[in-house]
Amino acid sequence: MEQEKIEQQINELTLFEGLQREDLVYVYRGLFSQVITDSIIALTENNLDSTGESTKLKKRVFSIMVECLQNITRHQFIDGREDLTADQSGMFVICNKDKSYQMTSGNVVNKDAIPHLTELLEKVNSLDKDALKQYYKQVLEDGSISSKGGAGLGLIEMARKSGNKLFYTFEEIDEFISYFYMNTSISQQLDEAPIDFIDIQDVVALHKFVLQKNIMLIFNGGLNQKSLMDILSLINEQAFGRLERKKKMYNVMVEMLQNVVKHGVKCDANRPGGNPVIFYIAQNGDEFSLNAGNYIDNASIGKITSKINHLNSLNEEDLDDYYTKCLLNFDIDNSKEAGLGLVDLRIKSGHPIEYNIKEVNKDMSFILMQVTI
Amino acid sequence: MESLHIVATEETPEIHLDAENNIFSISGRSLPEDSVSFYEPVFKWLQEFSEVAENDIEFEFFMEYYNTSSAKQLAKVFLMLEKMSDKVFVQIVWKYKKSDPDMMSSGMRFSKLLSLEFELREVDC
Numbered sequence: 001m002e003q004e005k006i007e008q009q010i011n012e013l014t015l016f017e018g019l020q021r022e023d024l025v026y027v028y029r030g031l032f033s034q035v036i037t038d039s040i041i042a043l044t045e046n047n048l049d050s051t052g053e054s055t056k057l058k059k060r061v062f063s064i065m066v067e068c069l070q071n072i073t074r075h076q077f078i079d080g081r082e083d084l085t086a087d088q089s090g091m092f093v094i095c096n097k098d099k100s101y102q103m104t105s106g107n108v109v110n111k112d113a114i115p116h117l118t119e120l121l122e123k124v125n126s127l128d129k130d131a132l133k134q135y136y137k138q139v140l141e142d143g144s145i146s147s148k149g150g151a152g153l154g155l156i157e158m159a160r161k162s163g164n165k166l167f168y169t170f171e172e173i174d175e176f177i178s179y180f181y182m183n184t185s186i187s188q189q190l191d192e193a194p195i196d197f198i199d200i201q202d203v204v205a206l207h208k209f210v211l212q213k214n215i216m217l218i219f220n221g222g223l224n225q226k227s228l229m230d231i232l233s234l235i236n237e238q239a240f241g242r243l244e245r246k247k248k249m250y251n252v253m254v255e256m257l258q259n260v261v262k263h264g265v266k267c268d269a270n271r272p273g274g275n276p277v278i279f280y281i282a283q284n285g286d287e288f289s290l291n292a293g294n295y296i297d298n299a300s301i302g303k304i305t306s307k308i309n310h311l312n313s314l315n316e317e318d319l320d321d322y323y324t325k326c327l328l329n330f331d332i333d334n335s336k337e338a339g340l341g342l343v344d345l346r347i348k349s350g351h352p353i354e355y356n357i358k359e360v361n362k363d364m365s366f367i368l369m370q371v372t373i
Numbered sequence: 374m375e376s377l378h379i380v381a382t383e384e385t386p387e388i389h390l391d392a393e394n395n396i397f398s399i400s401g402r403s404l405p406e407d408s409v410s411f412y413e414p415v416f417k418w419l420q421e422f423s424e425v426a427e428n429d430i431e432f433e434f435f436m437e438y439y440n441t442s443s444a445k446q447l448a449k450v451f452l453m454l455e456k457m458s459d460k461v462f463v464q465i466v467w468k469y470k471k472s473d474p475d476m477m478s479s480g481m482r483f484s485k486l487l488s489l490e491f492e493l494r495e496v497d498c
Contacts, residue, residue: 225406229384243472244474244475255440258404258440262406323482324482327448328448330445330449333445333449335408335409337442338444338445
């Protein structure tokens with residue numbers, strides 16, 4: 001059993017290390033509200049700013065994102081079905097790979113709606129730039145707006161802004177509903193040839209993975225104080241059951257992420273933006289696990305692991321004393337370190353801090369830390 | 374003595390230190406990336422104030438949330454106030470929301486560490 005757990009952790013580590021090769025992967029699964037879409041946009045904006053993308057590209061990415069997020073918000077529920085199960089909630093994915101930004105929306109659809117939707121998508125995909133413009137005008141003049149406020153204008157807009165086809169697929173959920181994945185990608189070099197093919201099955205696989213692990217959020221990218229604040233605003237919107245738990249989640253996230261901002265290192269020193277991190281939140285029954293993976297200098301591994309092991313061995317009372325001791329230890333007190341972060345995580349969680357380290361090269365390793373709330 | 378007023382942001386608390394009007398308070402959220410620099414003006418102000426202080430003071434804390442690096446800076450503020458209490462009477466009021474027992478515990482922790490008049494005050498909101 002123990003062996004299996006370790007194996008599994010190593011597998012996850014490898015997976016996340018794989019994700020880490022991409023500059024930005026951001027996955028959100030759950031309820032979509034205005035505040036949530038705002039914070040997703042802000043987080044992406046911050047990332048694009050820090051990696052120095054052009055204003056023109058940023059504008060296009062945002063307008064596509066906005067359409068994508070509106071689609072999910074509008075269609076996240078099925079009429080007549082009040083509560084959707086976890087595997088039916090909306091999902092948004094943005095990633096930066098193969099020199100493009102790829103955005104995918106995921107939401108439930110009535111099977112009845114599939115033929116019309118397919119027709120609309122095929123129509124949009126069949127038109128070139130000028131024809132799309134014409135078609136846009138025509139739809140606008142027709143004024144045939146559906147009850148949900150969409151007439152396919154959003155789809156046309158996404159195709160126009162991206163200069164690419166909309167890749168999509170439907171996965172059956174039950175007799176009546178399916179899950180609809182739609183991808184819009186945009187080249188980082190705007191004048192490049194259109195993107196011929198996006199394997200939407202990659203996103204379907206990612207969706208299966210997040211469902212299996214019950215992951216509600218993955219953020220992979222350069223982290224700075226600003227992006228940290230955006231991730232926090234996203235969390236503030238979530239219902240984690242008790243208010244007390246929400247506060248703890250907030251506390252733990254601040255400490256985990258500021259830890260990376262201050263102590264993480266870059267695998268590739270030339271990479272723009274903040275320190276790379278993979279942060280994800282998963283639900284396990286009644287508990288949530290918060291996970292942060294980042295690179296660290298091999299030289300600091302010994303210090304970190306002995307500190308975590310020591311903290312894990314302490315009981316509640318000892319931890320409290322330890323916290324007080326650290327609080328008043330002004331030998332460690334500078335802009336980088338207060339010496340209190342890990343002990344605070346350990347106290348807030350009430351569980352041991354799990355960690356896993358994998359050597360990357362002779363200078364640095366990848367560390368994944370898990371705190372359960 | 375000139376007062377110090379720092380307006381709250383999403384990640385830093387409101388600081389209001391005004392000797393003339395007898396206002397001493399720190400309130401809100403504190404999670405700046407560099408809390409040492411953020412609290413530097415507070416230490417400086419308190420240091421100067423401690424040299425001229427003559428009257429009783431009531432110092433109010435009403436924190437919504439603080440990160441660990443801010444905890445250490447708050448500890449430093451308390452230690453300065455403790456030192457000041459040799460000279461003038463210092464009353465600490467640690468406010469916390471009724472719905473926030475963790476903030477009460479945090480206040481309790483500070484109160485145990487200090488020899489200061491320390492009132493934990495529950496606020497209904």
